Amino acid sequence: MSVLTRDEAQTRAQLIDVHRYTVALDLTTGDETFESRAAIEFTALAAGDTFVELKPALLRSVTLDGQPLDPGALTENRLALPGLAEGRHELRVDATMRYSRTGEGMHRFTDPTDGETYVYTQMFLEDVQRIFAVFDQPDLKAVFALTVTAPEGWTVLGNGIATDEGDGLWSLAPTPPISTYLVAVAAGPWHSVRTEHAGLPFGIHCRRSLAPHLDTDADEILDITRACYDRYHAKFKEPYPFDSYDQAFVPEFNMGAMENPGLVTFRDEFVYRSAVTDTERQTRAMVIAHEMAHMWFGDLVTLTWWDDIWLNESFAEYMGYQTLTEATRYTDTWVAFGIDRKSWGYDADQRPSTHPVAPDPDAVPDTASAMLNFDGISYAKGASALRQLVAWLGEKDFLAGINTHFARHKFGNATLADFIDSLAASTDRDVHRWAERWLRTTGVDTLTPTVTGNGSEAGWTLGVTQDGSRPHRIAVSAYDRDLVDPGRLAPRDRFEIDIPQQDGPTLRPGRRPDLVVLNDGDLAYAKVRLDDRSWATALDSLSAIPDPLTRTVVWNTARDMVRDGELPPGAYLEAARTHLPHESDLAIAQGVLGFAATQIADRYLGPDERPAALAALTTICRALIRRTEDGNAPGLRLTAVRHFISAATQPDGIQDWLGSGSVPGGPELDPELRWRILYRLAVLGAVDDADIARELTRDPSATGQEDAARCRAAIPDSDAKAAAWERLFLGDDLSNHLFTATAQGFWQPEQTGLVSEYVPRFYKDAVELAARRGPAIAEFAGRYAFPLHAVDQESLRLGEECLTGADLLPALRRKLTDQLDDLRRALRVRAE
Numbered sequence: 001m002s003v004l005t006r007d008e009a010q011t012r013a014q015l016i017d018v019h020r021y022t023v024a025l026d027l028t029t030g031d032e033t034f035e036s037r038a039a040i041e042f043t044a045l046a047a048g049d050t051f052v053e054l055k056p057a058l059l060r061s062v063t064l065d066g067q068p069l070d071p072g073a074l075t076e077n078r079l080a081l082p083g084l085a086e087g088r089h090e091l092r093v094d095a096t097m098r099y100s101r102t103g104e105g106m107h108r109f110t111d112p113t114d115g116e117t118y119v120y121t122q123m124f125l126e127d128v129q130r131i132f133a134v135f136d137q138p139d140l141k142a143v144f145a146l147t148v149t150a151p152e153g154w155t156v157l158g159n160g161i162a163t164d165e166g167d168g169l170w171s172l173a174p175t176p177p178i179s180t181y182l183v184a185v186a187a188g189p190w191h192s193v194r195t196e197h198a199g200l201p202f203g204i205h206c207r208r209s210l211a212p213h214l215d216t217d218a219d220e221i222l223d224i225t226r227a228c229y230d231r232y233h234a235k236f237k238e239p240y241p242f243d244s245y246d247q248a249f250v251p252e253f254n255m256g257a258m259e260n261p262g263l264v265t266f267r268d269e270f271v272y273r274s275a276v277t278d279t280e281r282q283t284r285a286m287v288i289a290h291e292m293a294h295m296w297f298g299d300l301v302t303l304t305w306w307d308d309i310w311l312n313e314s315f316a317e318y319m320g321y322q323t324l325t326e327a328t329r330y331t332d333t334w335v336a337f338g339i340d341r342k343s344w345g346y347d348a349d350q351r352p353s354t355h356p357v358a359p360d361p362d363a364v365p366d367t368a369s370a371m372l373n374f375d376g377i378s379y380a381k382g383a384s385a386l387r388q389l390v391a392w393l394g395e396k397d398f399l400a401g402i403n404t405h406f407a408r409h410k411f412g413n414a415t416l417a418d419f420i421d422s423l424a425a426s427t428d429r430d431v432h433r434w435a436e437r438w439l440r441t442t443g444v445d446t447l448t449p450t451v452t453g454n455g456s457e458a459g460w461t462l463g464v465t466q467d468g469s470r471p472h473r474i475a476v477s478a479y480d481r482d483l484v485d486p487g488r489l490a491p492r493d494r495f496e497i498d499i500p501q502q503d504g505p506t507l508r509p510g511r512r513p514d515l516v517v518l519n520d521g522d523l524a525y526a527k528v529r530l531d532d533r534s535w536a537t538a539l540d541s542l543s544a545i546p547d548p549l550t551r552t553v554v555w556n557t558a559r560d561m562v563r564d565g566e567l568p569p570g571a572y573l574e575a576a577r578t579h580l581p582h583e584s585d586l587a588i589a590q591g592v593l594g595f596a597a598t599q600i601a602d603r604y605l606g607p608d609e610r611p612a613a614l615a616a617l618t619t620i621c622r623a624l625i626r627r628t629e630d631g632n633a634p635g636l637r638l639t640a641v642r643h644f645i646s647a648a649t650q651p652d653g654i655q656d657w658l659g660s661g662s663v664p665g666g667p668e669l670d671p672e673l674r675w676r677i678l679y680r681l682a683v684l685g686a687v688d689d690a691d692i693a694r695e696l697t698r699d700p701s702a703t704g705q706e707d708a709a710r711c712r713a714a715i716p717d718s719d720a721k722a723a724a725w726e727r728l729f730l731g732d733d734l735s736n737h738l739f740t741a742t743a744q745g746f747w748q749p750e751q752t753g754l755v756s757e758y759v760p761r762f763y764k765d766a767v768e769l770a771a772r773r774g775p776a777i778a779e780f781a782g783r784y785a786f787p788l789h790a791v792d793q794e795s796l797r798l799g800e801e802c803l804t805g806a807d808l809l810p811a812l813r814r815k816l817t818d819q820l821d822d823l824r825r826a827l828r829v830r831a832e
Contacts, residue, residue, distance in 0.1 A: 002075075002076045002077055002078055003126075003366045003367045003368040004053075004126065004136065004137060004366060004367045005365055005366045006305055006306075006307075006361060006364065006365055006366065007365075009137040009139070009305060010305075012050050012051075012135065012137065012140070013137065013139050013140060014045070015044060015045060015046060015048050015050055015084075016042050016043065016044055016045065016050060016084075016135065016140070017042060017043045017045060017140075018040065018041075018042040018135050018140045018141070018142040019041045019042060019043065019142055019143065020040075020041045020142055020143045020144075020145065020174075021038060021039070021040055021041075021132070021134070021142055021143070021144045021145070021183075022038070022039040022041075022145050022146075023036070023037070023038045023039075023131075023132050023144065023145070023146045023147070024036075024037045024038075024146075024147045024148075024149075025131070025132070025146065025147070025148045025149070025185065026148075026149040027119060027148060027149060027150050027151065027154075027187055028149055028150065028151055028168065029096075031099070031108070032098065032099060033057050033058075033096045033097060033098055033099065034096070034097055034099065034106060034119075035094075035095075035096055035097075036056075036093075036094075036095050036096070036097045036131060036132045036133075037092070037093070037094045037095075037132075038091075038092070038093045038132040038133045038134070039090060039091070039092045040052070040090065040091040040092075040093075040133065040134075040135070040142075041088070041089070041090050042088075042089055042090075042091070042135070042142075043087065043088050043089070044084040044085065044086050044087060044089060045086065046086050047083075047084060047085055047086050048084055049080065049081065049082045049083065049084065050080075050081050050084060050135075051078045051079060051080050051081055052078070052079050052081060052091060052093070052133050052134065052135055053077050053078060053079075053126070053129045053133070053134055053135070053136045054074065054077060054079060054093060054095060054129055054132070054133040054134070055077045055097075055105075055129045055130050056074075056095035056096060056097055057095075057096045057097060057098045058095060058096040059071040059074050059079075059093070059095050060094040060095055060096065061092075061093075061094045062079060062091070062092070062093050062094075062133075063091070063092045064081065064089060064090075064091050064092075065089055065090055066090075069081075077129055079093075079133070091133070093132070093133035095132075095133065097130060097131060097132075098130070099119065100130065101252075101733075101734075101735040101736065102254075102735070102736045102773065102774065102776045102777055103122055103252055103253060103254035103736045103776055104122060104127045104130065104254075104774065104775075104776050105121065105122065105123070105127045105129075105130025105131060106119055106120075106121050106130060106131055106185075107119065107120055107121075107122060107250075107252060109251040109252055109702075109735075111207055111208075111209050111251070111701075111702060112700055112701065112702055112704075112705055113209040113700055113701045113702070114208060114209050116188065116189050116207065116208055116209070117151075117188060118186070118187070118188030118189075118190075118207060118250065118251060119185075119186070119187050119188060120184075120185070120186040120187070120188075120248065120250045120253075120265060121183070121184050121185045121186070122253070122254065122258060122265070123180070123181050123182070123183055123184070124181045124182075124258060125181055125306070125367055125370060125371055126181070126367050127181075128180045128181055128183060131183075131185075134180050135180070136180050136181075137180070137305075138179040138180070138181065138302050138303055138304065138305070138306070138413065139179075139302075139304045139305070139413040140179075140180065141177040141178055141179055141302070141411065141412070141413070142177060142178075142180075143174050143175055143176070143177055144159065144174065144175045144178065144183050145172070145173075145174040145175075146158055146159075146171075146172040146183075146185065147165075147169060147170065147171050147172070148169075148170045148172070148185060148187060149168050149169050149170075150168050150170060150187045151168065152168055153189050154168075154187050154188055154189055155187070155188070155189065155190045155192065155205075156170035156172070156185065156186075156187045157184075157185070157186040157187070157190070157203075157205060157246050157248055157263050158172035158184060158185050158186075158262070158263055159172065159175045159178070159182070159183060159184055159242065159260060159261050159262045159263055160172045160173030160174060160175055160242070160243055160244065160262060161173045161201065161243050161244050170187075172185075173243055175242070175261065175262075176241060176242070176261075176411055177411045177412075178261055178299060178302075178411075179302045179413075182259070182260055182261055182299060182302075183260070184258075184260030184261075184262075184263045184265065186205070186248045186250060186263065186265065188207070189208055190205040190206065190207070190208070190248070191205065191206055191207065191208045191210070191211035191214060192204070192205045193205075193214065193215065193218045193222070195222055197225075197226050197229060197245075198229065198230075198233075198240075200240070200243070200244055200245060201244045201245075201246075202222065202225060202226075202244070202245050202246070203244075203245075203246045203247070204218060204221055204222065204225075204246075204247045204248075204249070205246065205247070205248040205249065206248070206249040206268055206271050207249075207251060207268065209701065210249070210268060210271045210273070213271050213272060213273050214249070214271050217271070217272065220281070221247070221284075221288065223328075224285045224288050224289070224324075224328055225245070225247065225288055225292070227327040227328050228288060228289045228292050228323055228324070228327060228328075229245070229292065230327070231323050231326055231327035232292060232293065232295075232296070232319075232323065235323075235399055235402075236296055236399075236402070236403060236406060237403045237406070237407070238296065238300060238403070238406040238407065238410055240295060241261075241295065241296075241299070241300045241410070241411070242261045242262040242295065242299075243262065244262050245262060245264075245292075246262060246263045246264070247263075247264045247266060247288070247291075248263060248264070248265050248266070249265075249266045249267070249268035249270055249271045250265050250266070250267070250268055251268050251702055251737075252702075252735055252736055252737045253265060253266065253267035253268065254267075254736055254776055255267070256287050257287050257290070257291045258291075259291045259294030259295070259298055259299060259312075259316070261295060261299045264291045264292075266287065266291075269703075270284045270287070273670070273671055273672070273701070273703065274670035274671050274672035274673065275634075275638055275667060275670055275672070275673075276635075276638075277586050277590070277634075277635035277636075277638055277639055278586055278635045279336060279586040279587045279590055279635065282324070282330045282333060282336060282587075283336070285324055285328060285330055286320045286321060286324050286330075286333060286336075287320070289319070289320040289321075289323045289324045290316045290317060290319070290320030291316070291320075293315065293316040293319035293320055293323070294312060294316045296406060297311065297312055297315040297316055297319070298311070298312035298315075298316065300406060300410050300411065301405065301406060301409040301410060301412065301413070301414050302412075302413050302414075303413065303414070303415070304413040304414065304415050305361065305364065305415075306364050306367065306370030306373070307358070307359050307360070307361045307363065307364040307370075307416075308358065308414075308415055308416055309370065309373055309374065309378050310357045310358050310378045310382045310439070311414065311416065311419060313374070313378045313379050313382065314357060314378060314379065314381075314382025314383050314385070314386055315382075315383075315386065317341070317379045317380065317382065317383035318382075318383040318386040318387055318390075321333045321334060321337050321383070322387075322390075332548060332549075332585070332587075334522065334549060335548045335549055335552050335585055335587050335588065336587040337380075337383070338522045338549065338552040338553070338556065339552050339555065339556065339587050339588055339590075339591035339592075340587065340590075340591055341376075341379065341380040341383070342380050342384060342522070342525075342556070343556060343559065343591075344376035344379070344380050345376040345377060345379070345380030345381035345384060345525070346376075346381075346444050346527065346556075346560065347376060347563075347822075348375045348376035348377050348380075348381070348818075349376070349377055349381055349442065349443055349444045350443070350444060351817070351818050351821045351822075352817060352821055353372070353375075353814055353817050353818055353821075354377065354442045354443065355373060355377060355442060356377075356439060356440050356441055356442055357377060357378065357381055357382045357385060357438070357439045357440075358416045358435070358439040358440060359373065360440075368775075368810045368811075369810065371775060371810070371811060372810060372811070372814045381525060382439075384525035385438045385439065385525060387523060388438070388523055388524065388525065389431075389434065389438075391473075391523055392429065392434070392473070393423070393427050393429060393431075397423075397426050397427040397429075398423070398426075400426035400427075401422050401423035401424075401425065401426040401427065401431075402422070404422040404423075404425050404426060405418070405419055405422035405423075408422060416435065416439065420432055420435050437470050437471065438470065441469075441470065443468065444468070444525070444526060444527050445466060445467060445468025445469070445470055445472070445525075445526040445527070446466070446467040446468065446526065446527045446528070446529065447464050447465070447466055447467075447472070447474070447499060447518050447519070447524075447526050447527070447528045447529065448464065448465045448466075448467070448528075448529040449462060449463070449464055449465075449516055449518055449528075449529065449530070449531050449534070450462070450463040450464070450465065450505070450531065451463075451512060451513075451516050451531045451533070451534070452505075452512070453511060453512030454511070454512065456511060457509075457510055457511055458511075459507055459508060459509050459510065460507075460508055460510065460511065460512040460513070461505040461506065461507050461508070462476065462497070462505055462506045462508065462516065463501065463504070463505035463506075464497070464499055464500075464501060464518065466499055466500055468526070470526075471498070471499065471500070472498070472499040472524045472526060473496060473497070473498050473499070473524075474496065474497060474499060474518055474519045474520075474523070474524045474526075475494060475495070475496050475519065475520040475521045475523065476493075476494070476495055476496070476497060476506075476516065476517065476518055476520060477491065477493070477494045477516075477517045477520035477547075477550060478491075478492045478493040478494070478508070478513035478515070478516050478517075479491055479492060479513055479514060479515040479516075479517075479537070479545070480492050480513055480514050480515075481514045481537065481541070486540075486541075487540065487541055487544060488541065488544045489514070489515060489537075489541050489544045489545055489546070491546065492510070492513055493508060493510075493513070494520060495508070512533075513534075514533065514534070514537045515530075515534045515537040515538060515541070515545075516530070516531065516534050517530070517534070517545075517550055517553055517554060518553075519553050520547075520549075520550050520553065521549055521550075522549050522552060522553050527556075527557070527560045528553065528557055529557060529561070529566075530554070530557055538554050538558075538575075539571075539574075539575055539578070540578075542554055542555070542575060542578075542579045543578075543579035543580075543582040543583055548584075548585040548587075548588060551583075551585070551588060552587075552588060555588060555591070555592055558571075558572050558575060559572070559595055562599075562600065562604065562829065563599075563825060563829070565828050565829055565832045568832070569600040569604040569605055569613075569829065570605075570609075570613075572595075572596065572600060573596055573600060573613060573616045573617075574616075576592050576593070576596050576616070576620055577616050577619060577620050580592055580593065580620050580623075580624065581620065581623035581624055581627060583636075584633075584636075586635045586636060586639065589624070589636060589639055589640075590639050593617070593620070593621075593639065593643045596613075596616075596617060596620075597617060597643060597646060597647065600613060601613035601614055601617065601647070601749075602749050602788070602789060603788065603789065603791055603822075603826045604826055604829045604830065605830070606791075606830055607749070607752070610749060611649060614647045614648075614649050615649070617643060617644075617647040618644055618647045618648070618649075620640075620643075621640040621641070621643045621644035621647065622640075622644065624636060624637065624639070624640035625637060625640045625641065625644065625663075625665070628640070629665050631666070634667070637666070637667070638667060641663050641667065641673065642673070642676060645657075645673070645676050645677050645680050646676070646680060648680055648684070649684075650684070651681050651684050651686035654677045654680060654681065655677075655681060655686060657669065657677060658674065658677045658678065658681070671699045671701075671703070671704065674695065674698075674699070675695065675699070675703075675704070675707035675710075675711070678691065678692065678695055678707070678711055679707065679710055679711050679714060679745070682711040682712075682714040682715050682745070683714045683716070683748050683750060683751070684716075684750070685715070685716045685717075687711070687715075688715065689712060689715070689720075692708050692711045692712055693708075695707075695708070695711075696708045702737075705738065706737055706738060706740075706741035707741070709738050709741040709742045709745065710741040710742065710744050710745035711745060712724065712742075712745065713741075713742045713743075713744075713745030713746045714745035714746070714748060716748075716750070716751050716754055718754065721746065721754065721755055721758070724742055724745065724746050725746070725758060725761070725765075727742055728742055728743060728746070728765075728769075728781075728785060729761075729765035729766070729768075729769050729785075730765075732772060732773055736776060736777065736780065739777060739780055739781075739784075740780050740784050743780065743781070743784035743785035744784050746758075746785065747785075747786075747787050747788055747789055747790075748789065749789045752789055752790065755787075756790075758787070759787045759790045759794075759795055759798065760798055762785065762786065762787055763798050763799060763801070763802040764802075766778075766781045766782065766785065766812060766816075767802065767805065767807065767808060767809075767812065769781055770808070770809040770811070770812040771807070771809060774809075775809060775810070775811040776811075778809045778811040778812040778815075779811045779812070779815055781812065781815075782811070782812050782814075782815025782816055782818075782819060783815055783819075786815070786816070786819045788819075791823060791826045791827060791830065792827075793827070795823065796820060796823050796824065796827065799816060799819070799820040799823070800820065802816060803816060803817065803820070
């Protein structure tokens with residue numbers, strides 16, 4: 001299919017102005033296709049040629065101003081409109097469209113629990129073309145008026161208030177002007193919880209089989225929604241710009257959520273069927289806040305072209321975390337951001353595929369390249385930069401600039417230059433220079449301290465060496481060992497310094513501290529190091545640092561040092577074994593255990609060292625389980641139980657848990673824990689397909705189907721591996737989520753010899769799969785089906801050879817580029 005180039009979009013935007021789409025969708029014509037009729041009202045600003053986009057199964061008819069056009073003129077996804085006269089026009093397109101199983105376009109799903117069917121749209125970035133004919137680019141905003149014919153018993157949701165007209169026909173209230181990729185429809189026998197807030201209808205929706213679980217959390221979800229809505233109205237002068245606010249939790253969704261105006265779609269894993277930690281609830285709340293921020297950042301004011309995707313995502317990321325902290329019970333959200341999201345940004349910014357937060361427009365020449373920038377840079381690094389900007393400008397001036405931006409561009413489009421001009425109108429600071437330094441550059445600075453001083457009270461000095469060029473203003477904290485209890489730390493001093501230090505090292509009073517931490521509070525976007533004495537203190541007393549954000553900075557320092565080959569992976573594990581049993585912050589515990597398991601044990605240590613790493617993890621988890629026996633920290637206990645299961649090297653203990661239906665002392669095994677145990681037993685060769693089938697009978701849900709696919713692919717048997725490979729790469733019937741689950745189960749560190757023959761096959765088969773099934777499956781193949789645990793030079797050679805091919809889909813090329821860079825890093829860490 002042809003991708004839209006930036007030059008083509010600019011040319012088309014100069015030629016036409018689109019006013020209104022009137023779209024009729026008929027969802028009653030079968031399981032494979034639906035009917036789509038679109039009438040597009042637009043004005044040609046001058047005489048000229050253009051085109052409309054569409055990806056139909058069958059293009060039935062096309063008329064322009066009542067005159068028929070040849071449907072056979074459709075070339076790939078483009079229908080030429082030559083010789084347009086200046087003035088008003090109406091284009092009508094009647095087509096049959098295909099349902100999707102990949103989460104792109106109109107996704108169709110039948111719930112295995114009760115046989116009910118649901119459909120929903122995902123039109124981002126250019127998949128609206130799978131639904132109806134469209135001038136598909138973000139700066140051709142228009143009004144959208146949709147009608148949907150649905151089967152009896154279904155409810156239809158959309159961007160505007162939906163009205164049941166009878167006989168299966170639903171009409172959706174026309175939208176204000178919005179971009180094409182933001183149109184949304186969701187239809188099916190939804191279970192709904194409705195309320196009203198601030199004079200607007202609010203609703204949350206899910207599959208009927210999830211109704212009891214949604215009802216359990218409905219008050220929490222709606223309370224978060226109302227609190228964020230009220231807080232945004234306190235910050236923004238422009239009121240919420242749409243007529244309703246629905247949140248639909250939909251099956252087999254590819255992303256966390258999508259900011260469709262008035263109808264936000266979420267992956268329905270956020271409707272929790274099993275016990276979760278408070279950090280996971282906080283994550284759901286953050287996504288709710290993030291998507292609501294998009295109603296202003298992205299929907300009311302939309303990027304002109306995809307080079308400015310950060311204007312959507314960085315702002316929503318920052319606002320989501322900050323607003324959750326201000327308006328809800330989740331007051332430590334920046335800890336989770338620091339341990340989880342920020343490290344995502346750091347990792348992405350050190351790969352060959354790094355790019356500026358706001359790349360040069362020429363670096364995003366088409367829609368295919370735009371898709372590649374939805375990463376840790378556009379989200380986490382951009383949000384980190386904005387957090388610094390707010391601290392530098394002050395929130396009052398920052399919000400004044402934001403509100404100027406909304407007022408100038410509401411229901412329109414804007415660029416980076418427009419945004420900076422709006423900020424500049426509200427402050428005397430040089431925001432243009434800030435943007436050049438922070439938004440137009442790549443890479444992560446590293447700040448290394450040099451601390452001098454002796455045991456006297458004559459004073460001590462702090463010098464900071466900077467590897468990088470950006471200016472920073474950072475907080476520094478100093479701690480002393482407690483004289484009575486050397487395992488405890490007493491805060492002594494906290495001060496701010498500018499980097500680079502123009503006047504040389506900073507002199508502070510008193511004797512040299514035992515621990516000096518750069519970037520206290522984690523406001524800066526930079527890797528930091530500890531001096532030798534501070535690192536020794538941290539190894540002894542990390543869990544005694546009172547502020548969780550400071551502990552986050554120290555743990556991230558250790559993580560970065562492992563990744564950079566400056567700290568042996570075993571030393572990180574030893575620090576975790578010493579301090580995690582005393583950790584009180586859930587986000588830190590989850591983040592440290594996650595890195596220790598998936599990076600250190602699975603990749604950075606060789607096969608001979610892996611058993612000892614797993615033993616260390618089980619020791620940590622056992623200590624946390626013992627500590628939480630009183631029931632006061634259920635989330636910490638659940639985290640420990642999950643990781644204990646995943647690190648088991650023998651089946652007996654966890655098999656006993658599965659048989660009894662409970663962990664000794666709790667918790668009882670819910671579906672998530674039962675499948676987790678079964679998955680680990682499958683990896684260890686302690687269950688077979690019959691055991692998996694019995695568990696699937698117990699839990700036949702969609703999630704159960706995915707868990708079963710993951711378990712089957714994990715069985716250490718050549719026939720099981722061959723069957724899984726065939727389902728992944730040789731057939732095209734797996735949905736996006738079943739593909740992901742099967743891929744996750746296939747490669748296991750314990751099974752490298754069994755699957756070694758598939759490593760070279762991956763590179764050939766993934767390329768062919770991507771060409772057949774498109775960018776979503778290509779991305780999943782590169783992310784989940786990549787042979788992560790083949791940490792050797794031959795795998796690297798095969799991957800690099802694959803990248804020389806000219807026929808790689810961009811989505812797959814980007815994932816392979818990143819995976820191979822991570823493989824090189826793992827090889828370097830192992831070689832240290």
